[in-house]
Amino acid sequence: xxxxxxxxxxxxxxxxxxxxxxxxxxxxxxxxxxxxxxxxxxxxxxxxxxxxxxxxxxxxxxxxxxxxxxxxxxxxxxxxxxxxxxxxxxxxxxxxxxxxxxxxxxxxxxxxxxxxxxxxxxxxxxxxxxxxxxxxxxxxxxxxxxxxxxxxxxxxxxxxxxxxxxxxxxxxxxxxxxxxxxxxxxxxxxxxxxxxxxxxxxxxxxxxxxxxxxxx
Amino acid sequence: xxxxxxxxxxxxxxxxxxxxxxxxxxxxxxxxxxxxxxxxxxxxxxxxxxxxxxxxxxxxxxxxxxxxxxxxxxxxxxxxxxxxxxxxxxxxxxxxxxxxxxxxxxxxxxxxxxxxxxxxxxxxxxxxxxxxxxxxxxxxxxxxxx
Numbered sequence: 001x002x003x004x005x006x007x008x009x010x011x012x013x014x015x016x017x018x019x020x021x022x023x024x025x026x027x028x029x030x031x032x033x034x035x036x037x038x039x040x041x042x043x044x045x046x047x048x049x050x051x052x053x054x055x056x057x058x059x060x061x062x063x064x065x066x067x068x069x070x071x072x073x074x075x076x077x078x079x080x081x082x083x084x085x086x087x088x089x090x091x092x093x094x095x096x097x098x099x100x101x102x103x104x105x106x107x108x109x110x111x112x113x114x115x116x117x118x119x120x121x122x123x124x125x126x127x128x129x130x131x132x133x134x135x136x137x138x139x140x141x142x143x144x145x146x147x148x149x150x151x152x153x154x155x156x157x158x159x160x161x162x163x164x165x166x167x168x169x170x171x172x173x174x175x176x177x178x179x180x181x182x183x184x185x186x187x188x189x190x191x192x193x194x195x196x197x198x199x200x201x202x203x204x205x206x207x208x209x210x211x212x213x214x215x216x
Numbered sequence: 217x218x219x220x221x222x223x224x225x226x227x228x229x230x231x232x233x234x235x236x237x238x239x240x241x242x243x244x245x246x247x248x249x250x251x252x253x254x255x256x257x258x259x260x261x262x263x264x265x266x267x268x269x270x271x272x273x274x275x276x277x278x279x280x281x282x283x284x285x286x287x288x289x290x291x292x293x294x295x296x297x298x299x300x301x302x303x304x305x306x307x308x309x310x311x312x313x314x315x316x317x318x319x320x321x322x323x324x325x326x327x328x329x330x331x332x333x334x335x336x337x338x339x340x341x342x343x344x345x346x347x348x349x350x351x352x353x354x355x356x357x358x359x360x361x362x
Contacts, residue, residue, distance in 0.1 A: 028327075028347065033359045039351055040358060066351055068327055068344045075327075075344055081255075125360055 001029075002094045003128045004036040004114040012045070012090065013052060015111040019088035020059070022049065024113065025079070025101070026066035027093035035126055037092030037114050039066040045092070045113060062090075070097025076104055083108055136210060137202055142194045144185030149202070151178030157199045242311055248352045249307035256345050260303045263337045267292055273339060276331045279324060291331040291339045294320050299346035314355045321346050322357035 006012075016022055024042050032038025042064040049062035063086075068075040070093035083089070083105055090113040091098035102110040118130035135149045139157065149155045153171050160179030163170030167180045186192050253260065273291040274280050280289035287293050298317045302309055321343060329340040350356060 028356075035360055038359065039356050040360075066356075068347055072329065074329065074338075074341055078344075078348060 001033055001119070002031070002096075003034045003117045003120045003130070004031050004092075004094055005117050006036055006041065006045070006092075006114050007112070009048060009052075012111075012113050013049070016088050016090060019109070020061070021086045022060065022062040022088055022090055023079075023083070023086040024049070024062055024064045024090045025070070025092060026064065027070045027091075027097050028066055028068040028075075029071070029093070029097075031070075031093050031097070031114065032066075034122075034128055039064075042066055042092055045090070070094075071100055073100075073104065076101065135202060135204070139199065142197070142199065143182045144189060144191065144194075146178055146182045146185055148178050148182065151176075151181070155202070157201060242354070244307075244309060244311055244314065244353055246307045249302065249309070249349050252345065252349050252352060253303060253307055259338070259341060260299055260345065263295065263339075263342055264300055264303065266335050266337055267296065267333075268335060270334065273331050273333045273337075278328070278330070279326070288320070289324050291325075291343075292333075292337075294325055295339055295342040295346065299342050299349070302346065302349055311353070311355070314350055314353055317346065318350055318355050318357060321350060 024046050026032065026039050026042035027037050028039070032041075035041065046062045046064040053060040053062070065079065065082075067079060070076060070091060086108070088109045088111060089101060089105070090111050091101050092113045093101070094114070095112065095116040098110055098112045102108075118128070119132040119134055120128045120130045123129055130150055132147060133150050138147075139149075140147050148157060148159060152159060153169055153175070154161060156179065159182070160177055161170075164177040164180060165173070167177055169175040169177050183192070183195060186194050269292065271290060271292065274285070274289075277289060277291050280286075280291070283289045298320050301313070301317070325343055327340055327343060327347075331339045333339055347356070
């Protein structure tokens with residue numbers, strides 16, 4: 001799922017400077033699952049903001065609300081009745097959710113309270129690891145299930161490069177070389193012929209906005 | 217606006233069982249629930265009236281199909297035993313009942329919105345209303361307690 005991380009409190013406060021009534025809007029989807037922007041996190045941010053406002057002897061107020069998903073109009077609709085009561089919204093959803101809110105409510109300034117970090121897996125509760133960059137042209141079938149776009153610092157489709165160093169990447173001895181992992185995985189599966197095939201460079205499809213229409 | 221948020225959790229958190237016991241002893245705010253029910257009355261009443269218990273929605277739920285097709289995972293069963301019960305009881309439900317519904321609304325449904333009803337009932341919307349009511353009482357699934 002999508003993984004997010006809360007911005008620093010100072011950055012959040014700076015972004016909403018000049019706005020009096022703040023709605024902190026949580027998301028019950030991915031943001032909630034990765035403990036970054038669900039109801040609990042919204043409650044916490046609201047308390048912290050209100051303490052900060054009081055410390056400044058300000059009459060500003062932050063109120064919290066959590067919808068099930070900010071990337072789906074069905075769940076955003078319930079905010080329509082009270083969105084006008086707020087001067088600004090702090091969205092705790094991923095970038096997609098925050099942008100959709102901004103699209104649905106063009107007159108209301110929407111500020112992200114979180115950074116969207118990755119599409120990743122759950123190592124354990126609270127520990128997440130990036131696995132996919134949504135490049136739009138998946139090659140893990142040829143690379144033993146290891147994504148070179150995400151794991152290789154150069155995003156190479158044909159590797160390893162000259163910088164591989166005893167199983168690690170040239171940029172850090174703490175980072176395993178993705179292509180060594182790919183080699184080992186393919187070797188263990190007796191599929192090393194895959195690594196010999198030259199794969200054409202990625203046609204970076206993220207140059208333009210992508211839309212998916214599934215056949216049903 | 218009725219905030220769907222309750223009280224902030226303490227820093228030193230008790231175990232999930234202890235927390236649930238404390239939470240269950242809290243009182244339900246019937247007025248808050250009824251405010252949401254009033255807003256969504258037509259959708260809920262129509263759905264409960266229209267549902268023919270045909271079970272055709274069942275196969276559109278991937279959880280139902282993957283969980284040995286038990287009734288608890290059937291989309292219609294999920295909304296009837298959650299928002300349906302809250303509506304029929306006019307919001308006069310206990311915190312214990314809300315916690316039971318939490319299991320249905322979060323653990324038996326991921327709100328993928330793929331379930332479909334041949335009679336046009338918007339089941340995901342009903343389940344979302346159920347979650348909204350539970351959230352208004354501070355009852356929701358915490359992913360840090362998996």
